[in-house]
Each structure stands twice: as structure tokens, then as C-alpha cells.
Amino acid sequence: MSILCNLIKKLLIAGGSFFAVTFVVYFFNLDMKLTSKIEPFLIKHYDTMPRNTYL
Amino acid sequence: MVVKAENYNRPGDKQLGVLFDGGKVRKRREWRGLKDTLYDYGRWLHIMSILAKFIAKPRNIKAMFRYRWMANYLATPHMIDKFTMGLRDEPLRIVHTSMDFVVYDVASTLDNIFRGDRRTGNDVEYSKKCVLSDENAMTAFMMGFPTVHAILREVPCMFVANLLTQYSSTHYLDVAQQAGIPGDVCPMPEAEAGTSIDDDFAVLGCCAVQVNTTCDGSLMGNGIIAKRLEREYGIPTFQLLAPMRHREEDVQKYAAEDMKKAIAFVEEHSGEKWDWTAYFESAKRVNDATRKRMAWLEINSTPYPQFVGAPFSLYNDTNYMGNCGRSKLFPPVDAKLLALAQQGYEAKRMMAPEYRHRCIVWGVQPQYCIDMLNWMVHCWGVVPLTDMLSMINTKMIAEEDTPENREQAYYDMAWLNENMIMRNRTHGGYKVLVSELWEFCDMMHADMVMLWEHMSCKALDGMHGQFEEQARERGIHLVWVCHDLCDPRVYTRQAIRNQFNDYMRTVMREEPLDPSIEILPDDNAW
Amino acid sequence: MKDLKHLLYFENLLQNADNELVQQAKSEGKICVAYVCENTPEPLMNLGNAFSVRLRAPRTDSMEISTYYMTSFLCEYTRALLERAIEGGFNFADGIIAPDGCTMINRCVENMELLHTMGEGNKKFFFSNMEIPLKDDDNGVELAILQCKNHILAPLHDSYGIDISDASIRKAVKEHNRVCELIRAIGEYRKGDKPRITGYEFHVLTLATYVAPKYLVIDKLEETLKELKTRKPENKEYRARVVLVGSEMDDSDFIKLIEDTGAYVCADRFCYGSLPGRDPIELNDDEDALTQVCRHYVHSCQCPRMMNMEKVYGRKQYVNDLAKEYGADGIIYEQVKFCDPWAYERTLGSTMLRDDFGYPVLSVDRPYSINSSVGQMRTRVQAFVESIEIKKLRGGAK
Numbered sequence: 001m002s003i004l005c006n007l008i009k010k011l012l013i014a015g016g017s018f019f020a021v022t023f024v025v026y027f028f029n030l031d032m033k034l035t036s037k038i039e040p041f042l043i044k045h046y047d048t049m050p051r052n053t054y055l
Numbered sequence: 056m057v058v059k060a061e062n063y064n065r066p067g068d069k070q071l072g073v074l075f076d077g078g079k080v081r082k083r084r085e086w087r088g089l090k091d092t093l094y095d096y097g098r099w100l101h102i103m104s105i106l107a108k109f110i111a112k113p114r115n116i117k118a119m120f121r122y123r124w125m126a127n128y129l130a131t132p133h134m135i136d137k138f139t140m141g142l143r144d145e146p147l148r149i150v151h152t153s154m155d156f157v158v159y160d161v162a163s164t165l166d167n168i169f170r171g172d173r174r175t176g177n178d179v180e181y182s183k184k185c186v187l188s189d190e191n192a193m194t195a196f197m198m199g200f201p202t203v204h205a206i207l208r209e210v211p212c213m214f215v216a217n218l219l220t221q222y223s224s225t226h227y228l229d230v231a232q233q234a235g236i237p238g239d240v241c242p243m244p245e246a247e248a249g250t251s252i253d254d255d256f257a258v259l260g261c262c263a264v265q266v267n268t269t270c271d272g273s274l275m276g277n278g279i280i281a282k283r284l285e286r287e288y289g290i291p292t293f294q295l296l297a298p299m300r301h302r303e304e305d306v307q308k309y310a311a312e313d314m315k316k317a318i319a320f321v322e323e324h325s326g327e328k329w330d331w332t333a334y335f336e337s338a339k340r341v342n343d344a345t346r347k348r349m350a351w352l353e354i355n356s357t358p359y360p361q362f363v364g365a366p367f368s369l370y371n372d373t374n375y376m377g378n379c380g381r382s383k384l385f386p387p388v389d390a391k392l393l394a395l396a397q398q399g400y401e402a403k404r405m406m407a408p409e410y411r412h413r414c415i416v417w418g419v420q421p422q423y424c425i426d427m428l429n430w431m432v433h434c435w436g437v438v439p440l441t442d443m444l445s446m447i448n449t450k451m452i453a454e455e456d457t458p459e460n461r462e463q464a465y466y467d468m469a470w471l472n473e474n475m476i477m478r479n480r481t482h483g484g485y486k487v488l489v490s491e492l493w494e495f496c497d498m499m500h501a502d503m504v505m506l507w508e509h510m511s512c513k514a515l516d517g518m519h520g521q522f523e524e525q526a527r528e529r530g531i532h533l534v535w536v537c538h539d540l541c542d543p544r545v546y547t548r549q550a551i552r553n554q555f556n557d558y559m560r561t562v563m564r565e566e567p568l569d570p571s572i573e574i575l576p577d578d579n580a581w
Numbered sequence: 582m583k584d585l586k587h588l589l590y591f592e593n594l595l596q597n598a599d600n601e602l603v604q605q606a607k608s609e610g611k612i613c614v615a616y617v618c619e620n621t622p623e624p625l626m627n628l629g630n631a632f633s634v635r636l637r638a639p640r641t642d643s644m645e646i647s648t649y650y651m652t653s654f655l656c657e658y659t660r661a662l663l664e665r666a667i668e669g670g671f672n673f674a675d676g677i678i679a680p681d682g683c684t685m686i687n688r689c690v691e692n693m694e695l696l697h698t699m700g701e702g703n704k705k706f707f708f709s710n711m712e713i714p715l716k717d718d719d720n721g722v723e724l725a726i727l728q729c730k731n732h733i734l735a736p737l738h739d740s741y742g743i744d745i746s747d748a749s750i751r752k753a754v755k756e757h758n759r760v761c762e763l764i765r766a767i768g769e770y771r772k773g774d775k776p777r778i779t780g781y782e783f784h785v786l787t788l789a790t791y792v793a794p795k796y797l798v799i800d801k802l803e804e805t806l807k808e809l810k811t812r813k814p815e816n817k818e819y820r821a822r823v824v825l826v827g828s829e830m831d832d833s834d835f836i837k838l839i840e841d842t843g844a845y846v847c848a849d850r851f852c853y854g855s856l857p858g859r860d861p862i863e864l865n866d867d868e869d870a871l872t873q874v875c876r877h878y879v880h881s882c883q884c885p886r887m888m889n890m891e892k893v894y895g896r897k898q899y900v901n902d903l904a905k906e907y908g909a910d911g912i913i914y915e916q917v918k919f920c921d922p923w924a925y926e927r928t929l930g931s932t933m934l935r936d937d938f939g940y941p942v943l944s945v946d947r948p949y950s951i952n953s954s955v956g957q958m959r960t961r962v963q964a965f966v967e968s969i970e971i972k973k974l975r976g977g978a979k
Contacts, residue, residue: 028083033080036130051254054254235944236924270684278929281893282890298724299681305728306712309721316720485695510654513921517655519651
């Protein structure tokens with residue numbers, strides 16, 4: 001019984017933490033703020049790639 | 056007639072302008088009150104899970120580094136935020152149900168593309184069962200090939216990419232113009248041609264079926280793409296035709312005969328035989344989707360429209376054109392959307408405190424600004440009842456497997472092909488483009504038409520004067536909103552919205568419902 | 582060279598859509614069938630009492646009204662036609678046949694219809710829109726036959742009682758072929774180092790056969806052909822021989838501009854040109870004439886709207902064949918501004934003719950009337966001609 005209670009307690013803490021972290025990311029738009037910082041590096045990479053430009 | 060919401064009290068952010076700070080992405084997400092914020096958060100997690108599953112596959116990461124247009128998919132959740140701005144209750148759920156499913160569908164498409172792509176996944180056996188299809192093509196010819204995969208490889212490169220970020224197509228337009236294609240042609244086929252010239256398409260498939268829809272530009276751009284497919288990659292192509300005068304009886308046999316040839320071509324190259332059982336099952340799903348779409352339109356004809364705006368248009372595009380009855384996943388989504396729409400209608404749910412005008416949106420939308428339809432509701436109280444791309448086939452096709460219906464099936468598939476989104480209006484004579492618009496205004500009790508004037512769309516531009524004169528005769532407010540489809544350098548988002556703002560202020564003499572979003576600092580935004 | 586006897590006559594004829602030969606035919610009680618696209622089988626509009634006129638709008642300056650109706654993004658040819666129609670310049674027509682060849686020509690004619698620009702006072706006037714094949718195959722030929730029956734022959738017969746029998750079609754083909762044979766024979770004088778006819782002169786003659794009743798131009802063409810047999814060519818070397826390829830071209834001043842730079846337009850592969858527009862139609866007695874006429878138009882069509890890849894590649898091969906046959910040093914690809922089909926065809930064509938067939942290529946777009954853009958075009962053409970000269974001097978391959 002106590003193992004079960006411990007498990008439930010751990011799950012609640014984990015779930016709560018997951019919710020808190022992800023909700024902060026969600027609400028403050030941190031996911032998009034991060035990916036918007038990645039984009040310029042990708043663009044630079046594409047610009048330097050060799051291309052077989054051909055009609 | 057102005058419709059005011061009874062006891063309208065939108066929980067959460069009242070002034071939507073607070074979300075914008077002029078940056079690439081929004082300052083934060085919208086607070087919608089506890090219930091709807093938690094709902095939206097849950098859907099965000101769902102989107103994240105789709106994206107996580109996608110990037111868990113190494114071939115998809117490889118694709119991210121190989122194909123320029125893949126960078127746009129970094130903005131996927133941002134796109135959803137655009138379409139859900141200001142929404143609560145059933146309208147919010149309708150948008151999430153439809154658009155989250157579209158995201159799932161596009162992610163699946165991408166996954167399939169990269170699985171077979173010679174440069175990334177290179178699953179040769181899988182690729183042998185893939186048939187490339189155009190972006191603007193009905194996939195009706197694949198309805199009887201349950202074991203062959205229709206790969207609409209242009210859709211994620213151009214059509215969807217420009218929903219995500221506004222500058223997604225500019226590089227390819229520049230490449231195409233550098234190769235000599237003039238800048239006045241429609242940017243959609245031009246960008247497709249540019250992608251091909253830049254060697255930025257995935258390469259897979261046993262064969263390719265191209266269609267002359269939507270227009271002259273698509274027809275011609277196919278030649279450039281096919282040349283590379285055939286001569287460089289050894290992928291044979293078939294050009295499936297859709298007659299221009301598609302409402303005439305005397306072109307239907309022509310179209311049906313070519314449909315037979317297209318099917319024979321796929322059989323020859325894929326090694327799979329046409330399956331009539333699968334076809335008629337797909338046909339049933341097509342009819343079911345048609346009935347649902349008509350039901351949504353019926354609800355939108357009431358004072359309390361529910362499934363409206365960009366999601367309505369985009370979901371119809373995906374279901375009607377990209378899917379065309381082939382997938383079993385769509386009907387439950389359709390059913391859920393209808394249930395939500397009915398629920399919202401019965402609850403008299405509105406997206407704004409008042410609906411001052413009921414608007415039919417006609418013409419072709421600027422992809423990077425299609426969320427303007429949502430903005431119209433919140434800023435000006437103008438509700439978009441439907442759009443031109445959603446006014447498609449309403450005819451039921453044969454769905455029972457009989458010898459007569461097997462012959463009729465070719466005509467049905469040809470009919471669907473001819474009635475591809477957008478094309479069924481821009482071609483076929485002025486009746487389908489101009490005259491029927493007024494019929495829809497009557498049917499849906501619209502007092503306003505917002506006409507997206509895609510400046511490079513010769514089919515639409517050619518009727519400019521007729522639209523003006525006939526709208527005037529009927530006393531319908533016609534708001535011209537010019538743009539260049541997917542090139543924000545020609546018309547920025549604010550320049551597009553300003554055309555609407557100017558009309559509302561100077562002609563209608565109205566003040567915005569939400570002045571904080573009349574001018575949005577999104578020139579630098581994704 | 583000595584002036585051709587009838588050149589001035591034909592030049593004057595081309596100054597008006599409602600030219601004196603059209604008026605003469607009308608006064609003889611003939612029915613004028615207007616059309617707007619090279620994909621319409623000409624002989625079928627010249628049956629019995631009918632004669633065909635391909636519409637053009639010479640001396641167009643302002644297109645303001647048509648631009649209001651169609652916006653400035655549509656091709657200038659279509660806007661010029663609509664402008665002229667609104668001005669009443671096409672009221673000589675008794676009917677108009679418009680294939681849905683391209684979106685713009687379709688919109689042009691639809692606007693003509695909605696604005697009631699033609700047929701005033703003529704209850705029999707008809708607007709007939711038709712489908713034309715998109716591919717060169719048997720299915721396309723069958724479509725062409727059905728469309729011609731429904732949208733050319735039926736309105737002619739029903740409105741004006743025109744004889745649309747097989748015999749009537751054969752007779753019209755015979756007259757059509759006579760014109761074609763004359764034009765092609767005249768065109769042969771463009772070959773060789775010392776051509777006896779300039780590209781400009783040839784274009785004037787060819788244009789006349791599109792815009793005037795054929796039976797009224799045959800005698801003058803026969804005389805011209807006779808003249809050319811003894812005409813002494815100019816004792817000058819042209820700087821470059823070029824094939825002109827492209828969209829509709831009913832402005833001979835454009836050809837004159839090219840030839841003023843010292844180049845010679847040796848072949849005309851454009852809409853309103855002789856290749857393939859003036860290829861004779863061979864008929865046999867084994868099959869009905871209508872089928873054979875339709876098959877000819879479908880197979881010989883060089884319009885970029887033909888989308889099967891055999892045709893896409895075939896059009897470039899055709900240009901290459903013409904360049905060889907007429908001894909061309911280079912190719913000029915031209916399009917009317919804002920023409921979508923030729924925008925792409927020009928791009929792909931000029932690339933393939935350069936890369937695959939090794940020709941120097943100039944690729945330009947032009948206004949409907951070249952007079953609004955003479956300086957720019959002259960500069961482009963001059964530079965192109967000089968580049969060909971330099972190549973020749975260096976002994977380079979073409």
C-alpha cells in the first residue's frame with residue numbers, strides 16, 4: 001500500500017513538474033522563441049550547400 | 056443585419072494586440088480563461104507529440120538539413136496560434152480539430168516522402184509503390200489503388216510552407232526568375248518550378264502524374280518539372296488533363312478517357328492493379344465528405360456560423376483534394392467537426408461581440424495572410440461565411456459497385472478532377488466565377504464580398520470590371536484586397552489588411568471592435 | 582530590292598481590322614466569322630458563304646477601358662482586342678468563335694459578350710466558346726471533332742444556314758491550301774544567302790491571309806509569287822539569320838525593327854505566322870474531311886498549351902528543324918507581355934535551344950505594339966546580333 005502511495009506521489013510530482021515546465025514553455029511561447037533562433041543557422045547552411053541548379 | 060451576442064463575455068485577453076511585439080514570434084500565447092487555455096495547452100502538447108515523433112526518425116532530420124523548405128516547419132505551432140487567435144468554446148475546438156488533423160496529415164505526408172526519397176530514407180521498395188502527384192491536383196485517379204501511395208510532394212514545399220512562414224517561397228521565386236521565368240506569372244507554379252530548378256524536391260516514386268490544374272501556369276510549370284524528373288531521375292510522367300470548359304457535357308467523355316489512361320499508366324509503372332472495391336469505398340467517403348461540407352455551409356448560412364475562415368478552407372482543401380476519399384481517418388474528423396458546429400450553433404456561439412457584416416470571401420487567398428479571415432472577425436466584426444475554395448463539388452458520385460457504375464466511375468473521377476479547388480471557379484466560364492458568387496450571396500445572406508485579388512491570377516483579374524459592375528448592381532459591398540499569393544515583398548501583410556481597414560473606415564464608416572489589432576506589427580513575423 | 586507591287590496595298594490593308602476586303606466580302610453578302618486563336622481550324626470558318634477573320638487591333642494606343650475590365654496584368658493582345666471591341670471596331674463580325682486556348686483570351690471574349698460589344702442589330706450574331714485538346718492523341722482528335730461540330734459547324738448552320746457538308750469542307754480546304762501553297766512558296770525565297778523577300782515583307786503578306794477573305798487575296802499572292810521569281814535580291818550580307826519563335830505576333834513593325842539592326846528573320850514560328858499556320862492540309866478520300874482537318878490541327882499544333890511531354894520536347898525539336906532548314910544562326914524567342922503560356926515556353930525553349938541544340942538565343946518579352954518600346958528592344962536585338970557576329974568571326978560553332 002505504501003509502495004502504491006509512494007508511486008502515486010512520485011507520479012503526481014513528475015506530472016506536476018511536467019505540467020509546470022511545459023505550461024511555462026507554452027504560455028510564454030518559449031518553443032517558438034527557441035526555434036526562431038535556430039532558423040538563421042539553417043538558412044546559412046542552405047545558402048552554402050552545393051546545388052545542381054538546372055532547368 | 057447586425058447580430059449581437061447575448062451576454063458576450065470572452066474570458067481572458069480582451070485586446071489581442073497585446074500578443075504582438077513586432078518580433079518574429081508572439082510575445083506570449085493567449086490567455087483564454089482557465090478552461091480554454093488548458094484546452095489549447097493540451098492541443099499544443101498534441102502538436103508537439105506529432106513533431107517529436109517526426110524528428111525522432113533520423114531520415115527526417117537529414118531532410119531538415121537537405122531541403123530549405125523544411126526550415127519553415129519550425130513554425131508549426133505558430134501557425135496554429137494564428138488560426139486560433141481570439142477563439143473560445145466550440146469555434147476554438149473546431150479549429151483545433153481541423154487544423155491539428157491537417158498538421159498530422161502533413162507530417163505523415165512528409166514522413167512518407169522522406170521514407171522513399173533517394174537522398175534521405177531511400178527505401179527503394181517503398182518508393183516503387185509511390186506515385187508523385189501535383190500540388191494542385193485531385194487525387195481521384197488514386198482512389199482505386201489502396202496499396203500505392205499518392206505523394207503530393209509539392210504541397211509541403213509550397214502550399215503548406217507559406218502558411219507557416221511568409222518568406223518560404225521567395226528564394227524559389229528568385230531562382231525561377233533568374234532562370235528566365237517572368238515575374239508576372241502566378242507565384243505558385245513559379246515557386247514549384249523554382250524548387251525543381253534548385254533541385255530542392257525530394258526524389259522518389261515509380262512515376263508521376265501531373266495535371267493541368269489549376270491554370271495555364273500550372274500546366275506550363277509541369278513541363279519544367281517533368282523534364283527534370285524524366286531526364287535526370289528517370290521517373291516517367293503522365294499529363295492528366297482536365298478540360299477547361301468543365302460544365303459542358305461535350306467534354307466529359309474526353310476527360311473520362313484520359314482518366315482511364317492515367318489509371319493504366321499507374322498500373323503499368325507501379326505493378327498494381329486497380330481495385331474496384333477500394334474505389335467504391337473511397338467514393339462513399341467522398342460523398343460523405345460532400346454531405347458534411349454542405350451541412351457546414353448550411354450552418355454558416357444561419358446567423359451563427361461556426362466552421363469558418365482559414366481552417367474551413369484549408370481543411371476542405373486537404374480532405375477534398377489531397378485525400379479525395381482515400382483515407383479512412385477523415386470521416387470521424389468530419390463527424391466531430393459537424394457535431395461541434397451543431398453544438399456551437401445551438402448554443403448561438405459567436406466569435407466576436409457582434410457580427411456587423413456577413414462576408415463571402417472570393418478569389419485566391421494570400422497563403423501567408425490567410426489568417427486575416429480570423430482577424431476580420433475580431434477586428435471588424437465581419438464574419439467570413441465561406442470562401443471560393445470551399446465552394447466545390449456538390450454532386451454525389453456513384454458509390455455502388457455495378458458494371459454501369461464502373462463506367463460511370465471514370466466520369467466521376469474526371470468530374471472531380473475538373474472540379475479541383477479554386478479551378479472549378481477560375482475556369483469554365485464567367486458563370487462559375489461571377490454569376491454563381493451572387494447566388495451564394497443570396498443563399499448565405501451575405502451583404503459583403505471580400506475579393507482576394509491575386510494580381511498574377513489572370514483568370515480572376517480578367518473579370519475585375521465585371522465583379523465591380525455586377526456587385527454595384529446588386530448593392531453588395533465589394534472589398535478588393537490585392538496581393539501576390541505567396542510573395543510578401545509585393546504586398547506585406549499590413550498592406551493587405553490596410554485595404555480592408557480603409558474600406559471599413561471610409562466606405563462603411565465603422566470603427567474597429569478591437570482597435571489594438573487594426574495595425575499589427577507582423578512584417579518581421581514568421 | 583525593287584518594291585513588291587502589292588506590298589503597299591497589303592500594308593494599308595493591315596491598318597484596319599475592318600479592312601476594304603472585309604467590307605467588300607460583306608457587301609457581297611458573305612458572313613464574317615471572327616476568331617481569336619490559331620487553334621481554331623480555319624477552313625471550317627470558311628465554308629459556303631462564310632469567311633474567317635482573325636481579330637487584331639492595329640494602331641492601338643490606349644487600353645484604359647479594357648484595363649479597367651481586365652486589369653493591367655493580362656496580356657496586351659487580349660486587352661487590345663477588348664478595347665477595340667468596346668470602341669465598336671469589330672462590328673463587322675457576324676459571329677465569333679473562341680477556343681478556351683488560354684485563360685486570357687477566354688476572359689477577353691467573355692467580356693466582349695457581357696459588354697455586348699458586338700452583334701448590335703444582328704439577332705443572328707453568336708458567341709461560341711469551345712474546348713480544344715490539351716494533348717496530341719486520338720482522344721484529342723475526337724474531342725476536336727466533337728467541339729468543331731458543336732461550336733463551329735452547328736452555329737454557322739443554325740444561325741446562317743451555311744452548308745457544313747463534307748463537300749463544303751473539302752472545298753474550303755482546297756481554298757485554304759491554295760493560300761498555304763502560295764505563302765509557303767513565297768517563304769521559300771527566304772532561304773539561301775541572298776533572300777528575295779525580307780522577313781517583314783513576308784509577314785505582311787502572311788498576316789493579310791489571316792485578316793482578309795482568302796478568296797480576295799489569292800490573286801495578289803499569285804502575282805507576288807511571280808514577281809519574286811525574277812526579283813533581284815539585295816547585294817548585301819545580313820549580319821545574322823534568325824528564326825523568330827513565340828506568341829501571337831500581328832505587328833510587322835517588330836520584324837522590321839529586327840531587320841533594321843541588320844539581322845534577317847528567315848523563319849516565322851509564331852502565332853499569326855506561316856509555320857505551321859500555313860502548312861497545307863492533305864486530305865484523302867478514305868475518311869471524312871472534318872476528321873482529317875481536326876487531326877491536322879491537333880498534330881501540327883505548336884501552341885505551348887499542348888502539354889504531353891512529346892509535344893513539349895517536340896516544339897523545341899521543331900524550332901531546331903526550322904533553324905536547320907532556313908539556315909539560321911540564332912533564335913529569338915519572344916512573347917507578348919503577361920502571356921503565361923509563353924512565359925514558361927520561352928524560358929524552357931530558350932534554355933533547350935541553347936544547351937541541347939547549341940544555338941545562340943535571345944529571349945524577350947514585348948508590348949503588343951512595339952512602337953511603345955522601340956529603343957529598348959532595338960538595343961537587345963542589336964546586342965544579340967553583335968554576339969552572333971563575334972561568334973562567327975571567331976569561327977565558333979552556332
